Amino acid sequence: MIYTCTLNPSIDYIVEVDAFQVGAVNRATHTAKYPGGKGINVSRVLQRLGAESTALGFIGGFTGEFVKQELEKEEIRHSFIQATGDTRINVKLKSGEETEINGQGPIISEEQLKQLFAKINELQHADILVLAGSVPSSLPSSIYTSIVQAAQERGAKVAVDTSGPALQEIIAAKPNLVKPNHHELGELFGVDIQTADEAIEYGKKLVDMGIEYVLVSMAGDGALFISKNEVIFAKPPRGTVRNSVGAGDSMLAGFLAAYTQGQSLEQAFRFSVASGSATAFSTDLCTKQDVERLLPEVQIL
Numbered sequence: 453m454i455y456t457c458t459l460n461p462s463i464d465y466i467v468e469v470d471a472f473q474v475g476a477v478n479r480a481t482h483t484a485k486y487p488g489g490k491g492i493n494v495s496r497v498l499q500r501l502g503a504e505s506t507a508l509g510f511i512g513g514f515t516g517e518f519v520k521q522e523l524e525k526e527e528i529r530h531s532f533i534q535a536t537g538d539t540r541i542n543v544k545l546k547s548g549e550e551t552e553i554n555g556q557g558p559i560i561s562e563e564q565l566k567q568l569f570a571k572i573n574e575l576q577h578a579d580i581l582v583l584a585g586s587v588p589s590s591l592p593s594s595i596y597t598s599i600v601q602a603a604q605e606r607g608a609k610v611a612v613d614t615s616g617p618a619l620q621e622i623i624a625a626k627p628n629l630v631k632p633n634h635h636e637l638g639e640l641f642g643v644d645i646q647t648a649d650e651a652i653e654y655g656k657k658l659v660d661m662g663i664e665y666v667l668v669s670m671a672g673d674g675a676l677f678i679s680k681n682e683v684i685f686a687k688p689p690r691g692t693v694r695n696s697v698g699a700g701d702s703m704l705a706g707f708l709a710a711y712t713q714g715q716s717l718e719q720a721f722r723f724s725v726a727s728g729s730a731t732a733f734s735t736d737l738c739t740k741q742d743v744e745r746l747l748p749e750v751q752i753l
C-alpha cells in the first residue's frame with residue numbers, strides 16, 4: 453500500500469486575473485478550489501492512474517473539511533490527524549505569469565504529532581510512504597528525518613519531495629527516493645545547476661550518499677532518473693503550459709504508479725515525465741488519458 457503524508461495540506465485557490473495590477477482592485481475572470489499540498493496531489497494523481505493510496509497528515513477546520521470531502525468524492529482513502537486550527541489556503545494567482553502565496557497552516561501540538569507517529573508505526577514491510585511538501589513552522593525541520601527512520605524500521609520504503617532545510621536534513625536519513633527539481637538539487641550542495649550534466653553530477657552524489665533513486669526535474673528542459681546503475685535523461689513532450697502547480701507531484705505519482713504496477717525503471721520514468729507534463733498542460737492535475745496520450749512523446753536520450 454502507498455501512503456502519502458502531507459504535514460501542511462491546503463486548499464489551492466486558483467485566481468485568474470487579466471493584467472493583474474498591484475495596489476488596484478482586480479476582478480477575477482475565473483476561480484477554482486482544489487484540495488492541495490504535495491502529498492495530497494500525489495494521492496490524487498495515483499488514484500487517477502489506478503494506484504490506491506491513503507493520505508495522512510494534519511487537517512483542521514472548515515478548510516480541512518473541504519479537503520476531506522473532495523478526497524472522498526474522488527474515492528481516495530484518508531486517515532488524517534485533526535489539527536486545532538484551519539488548514540491553510542494557498543493562493544495561486546494566474547495573470548500571464550503564476551504567483552503563489554502559500555499560507556502558514558495550523559500549529560501542530562506534541563499530542564497531534566504523537567498521533568501521526570502512531571500511524572507511521574503501523575506501516576508494514578513493503579509499504580511505500582511519500583513525504584511531500586513543507587514542514588509546518590511549529591515543527592522542527594528534522595521531523596522528516598524522524599518519520600523516515602520510523603517508517604524504515606517498519607520495513608517501508610520512503611520517497612521524499614521537499615525543499616530547503618527539510619530536504620537538507622533528510623538526506624542523511626537515506627530515503628529510498630528523492631525528487632528535487634534542479635534548483636533544489638543545487639541548493640542542497642550550495643551550487644547553481646543550469647545543465648543536465650551538472651544535475652547528473654550532483655544527482656550521482658546523492659546516490660553515493662545512499663539514496664537508491666533520484667528523480668531530477670528541470671521543467672520543460674528535461675528530467676533525469678539516476679540510480680547506482682542507471683542515468684536516464686528524458687526530454688518532455690512539448691505543449692502549452694497551463695499550470696505548473698502539481699507538475700512535480702504528478703511526476704512522483706506517475707513514477708510510483710508505474711513502478712508499483714510492475715513496470716521497468718525506464719518505463720516508470722517515462723510514465724513519470726508524461727504525468728508531469730500532462731499536469732503542466734492541464735488546468736487541474738493530469739488524467740490517465742492525458743498521460744497515455746503523451747507517453748510516446750517522451751524522448752529517452
Ligand SMILES: Nc1ncnc2c1ncn2[C@@H]1O[C@H](COP(=O)(O)OP(=O)(O)OP(=O)(O)O)[C@@H](O)[C@H]1O
Nearest residue numbers: 633669670671672675688696698699700725728729
Ligand atoms: N514547460 C514544460 N513543458 C513540458 N513539461 C513540463 C514543463 N514544465 C514542467 N513539465 C513537466 O513537469 C515535470 C516537473 O516539472 P518541474 O521541474 O517544474 O517540477 P517542480 O519544480 O517540482 O514542480 P512543482 O511546481 O510541482 O513544484 C517535468 O519533469 C515535466 O515532465
Ligand SMILES: O=P(O)(O)OC[C@@]1(O)O[C@H](CO)[C@@H](O)[C@@H]1O
Nearest residue numbers: 462488489490542554585586698
Ligand atoms: O508550501 P509547500 O508545502 O511547499 O507547497 C504547497 C503547494 O504549493 O504545493 C503543491 C504543488 O506542488 C500545492 O498543491 C500546494 O499549494
